[in-house]
Amino acid sequence: MLFDVGHLLHEEFLPVYRAAATGGGWEDAAETAAHRVGTRLAAAKLPVARVVAALRSADRALTGAMLDDGGDARALAAAGTALTAGLMAAFFTGEDGLADAVLAGSAPGGAAASYTVVSVRGAAVDKVVNAFRRRGTVLRSSSGHLLLPVAEVVALPLCREVCAELGGEVWLCVAERPAARVPLARREVDEVDGLVASLGRPPGVYRIDDVLFESAVAQTPEARDELTRVVAPLLGNAVLVETVLALIEADGNRAVAVKKLFIHRSTIDYRLWQVEQLTGLSPVNPRDLAVLGTAIGMSRAGARG
Template sequence: MLFDVGRLLHEEFLAVYRAAAADADGWEDAAVAVAHRVGSRLRSGKVPVAHVVVALRSTDRLLTEAMLDDGGDARALASAGTALAAELMSSFCVADDGLADAVLAGGAPDGAAAFYTVVSVRGALVDRVVNAFRRRGTVLRASSGHLLLPVSEGAALALCREVCAEIGGEVWLCVAERPAARVPLARREVDEIDALVSSLGRPPGVYRIDDMLFESALVETPEVRDELDRVVAPLLANPVLVETVLALLEADGNRAVAVRKLFIHRSTIDYRLWQIEELTGLSPVNPRDLAVLGTAIGMSRANAWG
């Protein structure tokens, strides 16, 4: 069955936008019913998720502009667009859980997009993150907890930052993009990024491999790993100094911020930093040396936990 998705959405959603623009009673219930009906029809027609996302954005823009020209309320129209998109994609994505697992396993079944950005989630309930993404378009959820977004990594980064801001608190999202047939590589990449971010005590936020290239290169070189183990051994014997390095890393090297995190005096952190350099030969006030120290501490923790 072939669909002109944009035309279908325009025809089905027009009445809801008109009702919302006029602040008519019951438009919210109508939005749920219409979106559910359209979602079922699109699923049965095996319309690719990526096509639905593009059509949703285009339809919302066109109908909103038309209603605003007629004096419609902008806030009500925004609410209508959000309600329709959320309900449509929620029903649409339920049937795609198996698709996410198949793509993560290396398959490219019917209905798969040409490429995906894989997202790992840590620090927040996956359901909350999924719902936040669905309000912005579409997301596939795999049984492993990984999320698949049928958008480029650049677009995914922007969405992830919006989601982090909405959820607040401590949430870490790691992203990597690949063509559909190579999605397993993206899954491996986000898992490796997340392991590094976790072991290094990086603050909540959104991460990709470009943010961790230096640390990744160190970890993957056996000779470097052995040298790091030797260098960091004296430091690991002093938990206070380890805590200081991690606080400085979390503060992006800003000693004033680290002092507040540690509840110590500025002269105290200066003395600790001097001790660290004496023990390791690496200066925590140098960004590259600080990154090396953080990576070494992360590696030692990962080895201890493994």
Template sequence: MTEMMGRSLSPVEALRSTPEEDRVADFRAKVRAAGQEWTGDEPDELVELLTEAAAGDPGLDAIVRAGGRLLQDFLDGYQQKTAAEGSRDVAGDLADGHPLPADVFEGLTPRYLIAVVRFAEPGRQVEALRAVAGENALLTHRDGNVVLFIPAAGPGSGDRSVTKLTRCLGGRGWLATAERDRACLGDGFNEASYVLRLVVAGLRPSGAYTISDVLVEYAVTLHEKVRTDLAAVIRPLREHKVLWETLTAFVDCDYSRNKAARSLFIHRSTLDYRLRRIGDVTGCDPTTGRGAQMLTAAIVAEAVQG
């Protein structure tokens, strides 16, 4: 017979649900109800609806946020499948480097601004992005990011679009762009995607970026041996959670010890001690220019290395 709290439970008591089971069951009921009401077609909209169903419960909200990207990836895959079976996903084909039928290719604008957007939190609406990109823009999703191909009149003409797209981030996301002629759009997408990856890995603040903003990181991480050697420098720090959090906060605060100490809610002397320990573990002193540059590049390389 089942026992709990030092006593045996009767068969009837054993069958009763626990408060935790009731909580999850109530959430699942709300999710089913939300599904019956949902009329949208964007993954972001669905994640927002599920977040509302969590009703502010921290545990359930964490589940929704953790599963948001998986849900989006699943729906992206489904949309690509249905696109292949029905209407063509031109933006998806361009991103994946798939050849287009001659009539479709000839219908493209001669030049495009390629924008790859990642919001800091899943569930953000993409309608604002779609609106500022214009009706002739092509939109798809890849790896949890929003991908836009926006017609451009010529080199540099996409600056106004970048400004508008950046406003849509609301200070809580990143935007990487590249410009290419229509024959090289796949290459432009790859460049913008890699720039975005470096920006996020490098703990850069919210904003718009191009390859010119990450030239050093781009160069060192494209070289496999350099990338591997850099990752090896930072990897031992992963075994020291407090030191890893201290270093990322230090980089995030643009190497300001005062700001980093405040962000970590520790005394400045405690931060200084941790920075010395980081130097001991990695062999690079983060308080020097050379050491900070090395460790920042190593953080990016380790993230790219996966």
């Protein structure tokens, strides 16, 4: 593939230099642009010397233009350094290709011994990737799955830090496997994410142990049929379904659920009595509540399918 490297760098990096010159936030944009361009240049198999020369030329031209307009010299220097470092990191590692290869079941040279696969929902993948990069290495695949070359026990606190940093509605599901078995981890995180979404679980970090009961039920046709029968009378009452889900999110704590629903304690007690009358399951019993939540989740998953 032949293209003008200098023109590419100018077009991709200009918005970052402009933001730096005016004192705006440029860090996330720099990480995203550098990774995108570095990966593209790596795929084109360009000589390192050509890339380095183009980087120097683009930095001189863009910095000069911004300084002529009264830009902040210190911020421009920081932006140029960040762009160069990010581009070269992506250029030398070929992150996207490696991630796709490992997720497809191949473990090419340069792959780690094992990976924790992370699915992302509720936030722009670019923002999540940049948050992980600030904490270490992360590989991004074309499917949007992320690969962390660390054990799950290490990945979990990293994921929680990322969720806390991004705030808002962010769901991350994780699973670890040896490099050659990463496709199994991908299927696992997709299954966990589907169950978490169906069950209306709050934003956060999830693994298979968090939905183990629901996962087992989902894979057993007889259990699914029985749950469908049990929950059918409840599904026609959106208020009762909302109440059950609020209680699940509150870990069975009625006082917390009352605040979430903005209702009186006597109101939730009456609603839960109605649920028991319709289904024969008592939402105040932890096991029955788990069964109800699973049944609702399975019904929603079936409706979407």
